[in-house]
Amino acid sequence: MPKIPAELCIKCKGHKYLCGLSICPILERFKNVTSTVSKIVINNKIEGSTPPSILIGEKNYPKVSLVYNIPPGVIGEEAKDYENPEGWWGRKSLNDIISIRSSLISTILGGLNVRDPYKLYEKEISLAGISEKPVVSETDSSGKIVPKLKFDGILIPRGPSLTVQSIKVSENPKVPRTIQKLIFDDLKAEESVIKLYLDNENYYRIISAFSLGFLGLKRNRKLVPTRWSITAVDQIVGNYLLDNIRTLDTIDNVEYYYGSYLGNHFHIILYPSSHSSTWIEIWHPLSLWTTELIISELSENYWGEYDSLDGGYIAARFSIIEKLYKRRRQAGIIIIREITKDYFAPVGNWHIRETVKRALENKPKTFNTIEESLKYVNTNLEANDKINLLGLKSIKKIIGQRRIDEFLFK
Structure with a gap:
């Protein structure tokens, strides 16, 4: 097999299959190396509280699978820690997160028609996915458990999987009133997402509600693969907030912010300008997708047009636009993400949004x-001696545009 260019792997991150293969060889190798589950003994059934943790797969769409995650034997509030991105941040290491997720059993219901989400409503299965508290559930364990972990660049890792015929929800899910009302309303999905956001509903619960088919005009409701839902909600809310700040004053100075977590360093520059955004990723050798130093660039113009769609960028963009919305200001944006060898496993793009x-x-x-x-950032990069940020195409464009603007409006 010919060598796959690292640049392609960086753009793909294991889920677009840009190389033409049906599986990602990097993720397959990683799963085989890190699979910690060799033998699971369960008597007759799996019982535990879903954190809640439910996702919709995309394979074979529009016939999809529902993945219902259960930590065997864990009942009640303790289950929350098995899927808690906001609570994990700054507290859990990469190894901690992998260990937590490997303790879940991913029970899989297959062959679901995306246009029939009501079948899951009736059995309260999808309701468990938007509950405010963990919900006790059980399923038959007579199937064969596949003792592998599943990773990709957008979703939180999954533990060993088991295909089942049914899932029984043994406890009443506690659905927030904000979502409960929308289930009975006939409101477009985008409007519902924005309403929930403005009502301060938990952001990750909004994503689940969107994915599990609770939102939208009743005749159009459908299950949406979770990977698509994550980026869709980031886009919907981000675009709404952006539309509300386009006419506001710009910030006064060039501002620099820094955040770091799980071997990822984020350098954020906001500058006086109408909206435009640049996303630069610097991947170190032996980090997840590459054995060489790779730099990728993505730009978004004033009108919201991207070079390409990247879920990690859309997550970071949302957090920045949200901050500007709260400040009642607009700005130009530069985000520089440096990924070191310490980020050895993908754990989903939640850590980008939160960091x-x-x-x-x-x-x-x-x-x-x-x-x-940018000179300041350059000196603080781990790869500072190998990179000249001012020489990057996207940065040259920003600096050139500003100089023209300054010349024209003097």
Whole structure:
């Protein structure tokens, strides 16, 4: 097999199959090396509380599978920690997260028609996925358990899997009133997502509600693969907030923020400008997708047009636009993500959203010009001696555009 270019792997992150293969060889190798489950003994049934943790797969769409995650023997509030991105941040290491997720059994219901989400409503299976508290559930364990972990670049890792015929929800799910009302309303899905966000509903629960077919006009409701739902909700809310700040004043200075977690370093620069955004990823040798230093660039213009769609960028973009919305300001955005060899396993793009959000809570360092801020970032990169940020195509474009603007409006 010919060598797959690292640049392609960086763009793909294991789920777009840009190389033409039906599986990602990097993830397959990683799963085989890190699978910690060799033997699972369960008597007759699997019982435990889903954290809640339910996702919809995309394989064979529009016939899809539902993955219902259960930590065997774990009942009640303790189950929450098995899927808690906001609570994990800053507290759990990469190894901790892998260990937690490997303790879940992914029970799989296959052959679901995406246009019939009501079948899951009736059995309260999907309701368990939007519950405010863990829900006790059980399923027959007579099938064959596949003792492998499942990873990709957008979703939280999954534990060993088991295909089942049915799942029984043994406890009444506690559905938030905000979502409960929308289940009976006939409101477009995008409008429902925005309403839930403005009502301060838990962000990850909004994603689950969107994925499990609770939102939208009743005649159009359907199950949406969770991977698609994550990026869709980030886009929907991000675009709504962006539309509300386009006419506002810009920030006054060039501001720099920094955040780091799980071997990922985020350098964020906001500068006085109408909206435009640049996403730069610097992948170190022996980090997840590459054995060489790779730099990828993505740009978004004022009108919201991207070079390409990247779920990690959309997650980071959401957190920044949310912060600007709360400040009642707009700005140009540069996000530089440096991924080191310490990020050896993909755990989903939640950590991008959460790290950027927390970075923006810090007091910024200010600069007079974008060039000064980029020089500062360059000296603080782990790969500082191998990279010239000012020489990147996307950065040259930003600096060139600003100089023209300054010349024209003097």
